Amino acid sequence: MNSSTARAAAQAPGPLLVMQGIEKSYAMGSELQPVLRGIDLTLERGEFLSILGPSGSGKSTLMNIIGCLDVPTAGSYYLNGVDVSGMNEIQLSRIRSKEIGFVFQSFQLLKRLDAMENVELGLIYAHVKPKERKQTAEEMLVRVGLQDKLHHYPNQLSGGQQQRVAIARAMATNPSLLLADEPTGALDQKTGAQVMELFHEINAGGRTIVMITHDPGIAAHAGRIATILDGLLTHGGAQDA
Amino acid sequence: MLKENIRMSWRNIRANKLRSFLTMLGIIIGVMAIVALVSIMRGATAALEGEIMDLGAGRVLIYASGNHAKAGIDEEELLELSAIEGVAGVSPSNSYTAVLARGEDLLENVTVKGVSAIYFDHSTEELLRGRLICQSDVENALRVCVVSDEVEQTLFFGEDAVGKTLTVGGREYTVVGVVGDPDTDLMSMMQENMGRMYGTAESGGTIYAPYTAVQEATALPYYSSLDLFLSDTSHSDAVVAECERILNQAFNYDSDAYLVFGMDSLLDLMSDLRGMMNGLLIGIASISLLVGGIGIMNMMLVTVTERTSEIGLRKALGAEPRAIQTQFIIEALFLSLLGGLLGVFFGAAISLLAAAAIGFTAVVEWSSVLLGFLFAAAIGVIFGWAPARKASRLNPIEALRSN
Numbered sequence: 001m002n003s004s005t006a007r008a009a010a011q012a013p014g015p016l017l018v019m020q021g022i023e024k025s026y027a028m029g030s031e032l033q034p035v036l037r038g039i040d041l042t043l044e045r046g047e048f049l050s051i052l053g054p055s056g057s058g059k060s061t062l063m064n065i066i067g068c069l070d071v072p073t074a075g076s077y078y079l080n081g082v083d084v085s086g087m088n089e090i091q092l093s094r095i096r097s098k099e100i101g102f103v104f105q106s107f108q109l110l111k112r113l114d115a116m117e118n119v120e121l122g123l124i125y126a127h128v129k130p131k132e133r134k135q136t137a138e139e140m141l142v143r144v145g146l147q148d149k150l151h152h153y154p155n156q157l158s159g160g161q162q163q164r165v166a167i168a169r170a171m172a173t174n175p176s177l178l179l180a181d182e183p184t185g186a187l188d189q190k191t192g193a194q195v196m197e198l199f200h201e202i203n204a205g206g207r208t209i210v211m212i213t214h215d216p217g218i219a220a221h222a223g224r225i226a227t228i229l230d231g232l233l234t235h236g237g238a239q240d241a
Numbered sequence: 242m243l244k245e246n247i248r249m250s251w252r253n254i255r256a257n258k259l260r261s262f263l264t265m266l267g268i269i270i271g272v273m274a275i276v277a278l279v280s281i282m283r284g285a286t287a288a289l290e291g292e293i294m295d296l297g298a299g300r301v302l303i304y305a306s307g308n309h310a311k312a313g314i315d316e317e318e319l320l321e322l323s324a325i326e327g328v329a330g331v332s333p334s335n336s337y338t339a340v341l342a343r344g345e346d347l348l349e350n351v352t353v354k355g356v357s358a359i360y361f362d363h364s365t366e367e368l369l370r371g372r373l374i375c376q377s378d379v380e381n382a383l384r385v386c387v388v389s390d391e392v393e394q395t396l397f398f399g400e401d402a403v404g405k406t407l408t409v410g411g412r413e414y415t416v417v418g419v420v421g422d423p424d425t426d427l428m429s430m431m432q433e434n435m436g437r438m439y440g441t442a443e444s445g446g447t448i449y450a451p452y453t454a455v456q457e458a459t460a461l462p463y464y465s466s467l468d469l470f471l472s473d474t475s476h477s478d479a480v481v482a483e484c485e486r487i488l489n490q491a492f493n494y495d496s497d498a499y500l501v502f503g504m505d506s507l508l509d510l511m512s513d514l515r516g517m518m519n520g521l522l523i524g525i526a527s528i529s530l531l532v533g534g535i536g537i538m539n540m541m542l543v544t545v546t547e548r549t550s551e552i553g554l555r556k557a558l559g560a561e562p563r564a565i566q567t568q569f570i571i572e573a574l575f576l577s578l579l580g581g582l583l584g585v586f587f588g589a590a591i592s593l594l595a596a597a598a599i600g601f602t603a604v605v606e607w608s609s610v611l612l613g614f615l616f617a618a619a620i621g622v623i624f625g626w627a628p629a630r631k632a633s634r635l636n637p638i639e640a641l642r643s644n
Contacts, residue, residue, distance in 0.1 A: 069557060069637050090561050097559020108554045108641070112252045124245055125559040173559070 014081065016176055016208050017043035017066070022075035024061050035061045036072070037231040043210065045176075048203040050222035051212045051233075058231040060181070063212045067100050067179045068092045080176050097126050101170030105182035107162045109154040109169075115141060116150050119169045126173050140168035144198060160191035167198060171207070178202065180211045184218055196221045246568050250575040253544075264540040265580035267533020268620060272584025272613035273591065274526040279519055279609035280592035286515045288601040293508060300363065301469040301480055302502040305488070308495050313463030318491050322469065325483045329472035330359035333452050333464040341396060341448070342408040348396050350445040353386075353409060355455030363470050371403040371418030374451055378417075382453035387418040392446035410458060414450065477505035523612070530616050533580065534624035541573050541628035545635075552632050553640025566633035573625020574618065581617030585610050 024036040035058045043049060053059040064070040065077065068084055069092070077085040084095055101122075102108075109118050119137040128136070141150055144164040154162055163183065170178055180199070184192030196218065203209050203223075211222055219225050227234045254261040303322070307313045314322075314333075323331045335355040341348040358376040361368075369390060378385050386409070393402045402416045456462075471480060481503040492498040545552070552565055589605050 064638050067557070069641075090563075093556060093559055093561045096557060100557075102557050104641070108550065108557075110551060110554070112249070112256060121555070122558040124242055125555070125561075125564065127242075130244075169558075 015042050016045045016047075016080060017041065018076075018078040019066075020076050022062075022065060022072045022077060024058075024065065024070070025073050035231055036065075038075070039231075039233045041226065041233060043177075043208065045208055046203070046206050048199070048209045048221075048223040049211070050219035050225045051210065051228055052214070052216060052219040052225055053228035054214055057228045059212050059214075059228050062228060062233075063179065063181055063210075066177075066210060067102060068095045093125075097122070097173065099176040101173065101175035101178045103163070103166050103170050103178065103180040103183050105185035107154075107159075107166045107186070109162055109165055111154050114151045114153050115146060115157070115165045115168075118154070118165055119172050122169055122173045136172055137168075140172045141165070143171075144168045158191075159187050160194055163187060163191075163195055164198065167195075167202075171202065176208060178207055178209045180209065182213055182215075183211065184215075185213075192218070242564065242567075243571070246571040247575065249568070250572040253572065254575065254579070260540070261576065264536055265533075265576055265583065267536040268530060268577050268580030268617050269533075269584040269587065271526050271528075271530030271533050272581045272617055273588040274529055275523060275613040275616070276585055276588025276605070276609050277591040277595070278522045278526065280588070280605050281595050282515065282518055282522065283604045283606050284592070284596050284601045285599070286511060287604060290508060290511055293504065293511070299471040299473075299477075300504045301471065301477065301484060302500075302504070303467040303469060303484060303488070304500040304502070305463075305465055305467075305492075306498060306500075307463070307465070308492065308498045310495075311463075311492055311498070313465045314467065314488075314491065314499075315463050318487060319464065319467070321487050322467065322484060325469075325480055325487075327471055327473055327476040327480045329470045330357065330362075332357040332360040332468045332470070334466045334468060335452055335455050335459055335464055336466075337455075337459055339410040341392070341445075343396050343405075346396060348392065348445050351392065352447045353455060353458075354447055354449050355452030356449050357452055359470060360449070360468065363468075366420040369419045369421050370401065371416070373418055373420075374449060379451040379453050382451060382457055384412060384414045384450070384454050385417045386414045386448045386450040387420055388416055388448045389446050390419050390421055392448055393419050395446065409448070409450070412458060414448075414454075420449075477503045481506065523609075526613075527616065530620055534577075534620035537573055537576055537621065538624035538628060540576075541569060541625055542631070544572070545569065545628050545632045548632075549635060549640045549643045552635050553637045553643075556635070556637035557641065562633035565635075566629045569629035569632050570622060570625045573629065574621040577617045577621025577625075578614070581614045584617070585613060588613070 019039055019041040022036055022039040022041075023034065025032040025034045027033075039062065051059055051062060061070070065072055068079070068087075071087065071092070072085055075085065076083060079095065080099055082095070084092065087095065110121070113121070116134065116137050119140055120133045123133040123136060138147075138150065141147060144167055146161060146164055146168070149157060149161060149165075152161075154165075157165065163186075183199070184195055187195060199209060199211070199221065209222070211219070213219050224235075303314070305314045319331060319333060322328065333355065336352055339351055339353045341351050356374060357379055358374055361373045366389075371387070373387055374385070377383075386407075388396075388402055393399075396402075396407060397405065402419055404416065406413050406415050408414070452464075469480070469484065471477060481501050484501045488499045488501065489496075555565060555568075556562075589610075592605060
């Protein structure tokens, strides 16, 4: 909690994320196929936002741009006060390391690394020293309730446990933004609910979360829902969590 | 990050043992070949050189088959040759094959070697009993001889031959000494095999007599071969040149009539040959290493394709392209160095086995080991580079998608 508030003090003032007029098109042969047609989005620190949309709506493309895995063809994107819309791959990788924590539908754990080593992975690329890395990784795994599974390999963990390792990994580098892509998509109802509860805890601790989903029931967990359809975003009102 | 990369590489290699081994096979064979062949060559030529050294360091051999004008080297030329600067002495040889007799017993196919007193100073035969041929024997053309212990065994039935007489081609000779057979060496083995090939029967042994006495027996006023002993081996070339000059004069520039053979130049030749062979072997082995490198590159490309989602994940977690590239180069390097290590191990094992089987001392050349290792490392980096670069350039979004 303390580190969170300390970080808040050290950050740039204003919203965490400001997107204006974001467009993204892909070249299909000789034609340009537009996927995002002009998106405006503002995200305050500590918010829990859902982006809800069916497949083909452009939600994955939007997520990639938010997560700095891709750059828009037009428009501006300020993340934590920095304009990331025109950055090259090397610069983007540094931003990702520092600011973004990813959680994927398929967990994306490395099967030859145990839980601790998976969580440490992001810390390695953030150039954190080994001793500090191990400490942080253990803390994170304890926080998601996996203190007994520190040295288990992914194939020794259930789906829900694997996703929790992924969440621990995402948080280990203390990113500004937790970006989750269909986090419960590969889990059953009960486990999915457990993961959502974990998200609530994390958000309550001050972490900003953006969740992409096609499931309205899951989307409803967030404090705010934005609906995406045909490359355009409709902002819903704030909800009572 | 280096430690993590190494750890990761080791796990990936272990996870696919058979595949990793097959990938490394080219490198293993290449390095094994370099180490084994160079070491075997080294050991074999060292043994051969040792024998040549024993046989003839500081010797110049002259063979004079002569021509219709002059049948061989005469006394005058012999003196001229002895007088060459750097020559310690000359031992003319007029060997021939004879039948030895002692009473009723006969021994056939015995080599009677006419020598000078200086001969035994430079040969490997060991005096067992009695004495060797001396200068006064030669001067007086005495009919004395030194027999090999093989002859003593067969003709004298184990009795001490010193002081006894035997008949050589009808003439009576007194035995004054017995020598041990010269070491069974590569050269005499070769000679024996040559003899067998050309159908000459096995030698019954050797006896040594003053060349002056033998000359009397053969009634030949000339010599067909000489051993020239040098006082200083570093002047071998100069002495050879001088011999050729004298012999050219003697045989009127008929170069077919004689042959001058400096043993030291033979050793130099061997050394050059060995250098050339080494180079050739390393070249051949390098081709195998090259093929091994292609194997590594192929496997790395497959690996990169298999692990695209892993690469995508690492990039999402903040890995810069350079970090991905380094990771895969280290993996390729790990494979090639491990292959190099195994190659060195097997190569050394093979050269030790070969040495034990053929019978010379194995010399594991550490320079060839180092060379093999360095080659392996270079192959790893060179052939791992392209796949690593490909990995670093993968689009993270597409990479993550391919699950």
